[in-house]
Structure formats: C-alpha cells, structure tokens
Amino acid sequence: xxxxxxxxxxxxxxxxxxxxxxxxxxxxxxxxxxxxxxxxxxxxxxxxxxxxxxxxxxxxxxxxxxxxxxxxxxxxxxxxxxxxxxxxxxxxxxxxxxxxxxxxxxxxxxxxxxxxxxxxxxxxxxxxxxxxxxxxxxxx
Numbered sequence: 001x002x003x004x005x006x007x008x009x010x011x012x013x014x015x016x017x018x019x020x021x022x023x024x025x026x027x028x029x030x031x032x033x034x035x036x037x038x039x040x041x042x043x044x045x046x047x048x049x050x051x052x053x054x055x056x057x058x059x060x061x062x063x064x065x066x067x068x069x070x071x072x073x074x075x076x077x078x079x080x081x082x083x084x085x086x087x088x089x090x091x092x093x094x095x096x097x098x099x100x101x102x103x104x105x106x107x108x109x110x111x112x113x114x115x116x117x118x119x120x121x122x123x124x125x126x127x128x129x130x131x132x133x134x135x136x137x138x139x140x
Contacts, residue, residue, distance in 0.1 A: 005101075009093060010104070011086070012083065012087070012090060013104060017090075025053065025056050028042060030077050031091070036069060036072065037074055037075050039057055057075050060075075
C-alpha cells in the first residue's frame with residue numbers, strides 16, 4: 001500500500017502524538033536541536049495560543065521527547081537516540097504526505113463501527129453514579 005506509514009512512526013503516533021499540534025511542536029523542536037524555546041516562542045512559531053501549546057509541550061516532556069529547563073522556563077528537544085530516527089521519518093511524512101499523516105492521527109480516534117462507538121457510552125448506573133459524585137442527584 002503506497003500510503004503505509006513506517007511502523008516506528010505509527011508507534012510514535014500511537015504512543016505520544018495524539019494530535020497534529022503535538023506533531024508540529026515536536027518537529028519544530030527537532031528541526032533545530034540546539035535551540036531552546038519558551039512556550040510563547042513556540043506558540044508564535046506554530047500560530048497558536050500559549051495556553052494550549054504549554055499543555056502540549058508538557059505532554060511531550062512527559063513522553064520524554066522534550067525537556068523542560070526550569071531555571072530559564074524553556075523547552076528543548078530531548079528525544080532518545082532510538083526515537084530520533086522515527087522523528088526524522090515523521091518529518092518526511094509531514095512534509096511529503098501530510099494528508100496521510102493527518103488521517104493516521106485522526107482516523108485512529110474515530111470508532112470503526114457503530115458497535116464500537118456504543119462501547120464507550122456509559123451505562124445508566126455509571127451515568128447516575130457520576131452524576132451523584134458530581135453533586136447532581138436529579139437522576140435518583
């Protein structure tokens with residue numbers, strides 16, 4: 001299949017990159033490994049608001065793809081050597097086949113069937129329990 005995504009890139013997407021925002025931020029850092037970025041600088045570069053960018057950066061730090069330097073409040077690229085090749089392949093995919101990449105990211109989040117979508121719906125008991133836990137007892 002011509003649109004096949006390399007297994008290492010698929011694994012990187014599945015494990016750490018839930019959105020195109022994650023991909024764009026990771027690639028921003030990977031393209032200049034020596035640079036450090038503030039959240040505001042990164043947000044400006046990807047044309048996004050600082051708050052959501054800061055959240056995505058923290059998620060990338062949690063995934064050990066970026067590091068946070070607390071003394072300067074900056075982030076830097078910190079992917080392990082074994083992951084860097086996957087990030088390089090991701091960059092090629094992003095540049096050459098962006099639609100394939102976007103489909104890979106967002107198709108995996110959509111239920112594959114109606115029955116699969118129903119498995120995510122809480123039962124009546126679960127919904128009542130959550131309502132009670134949140135202080136909303138109207139369902140009782």
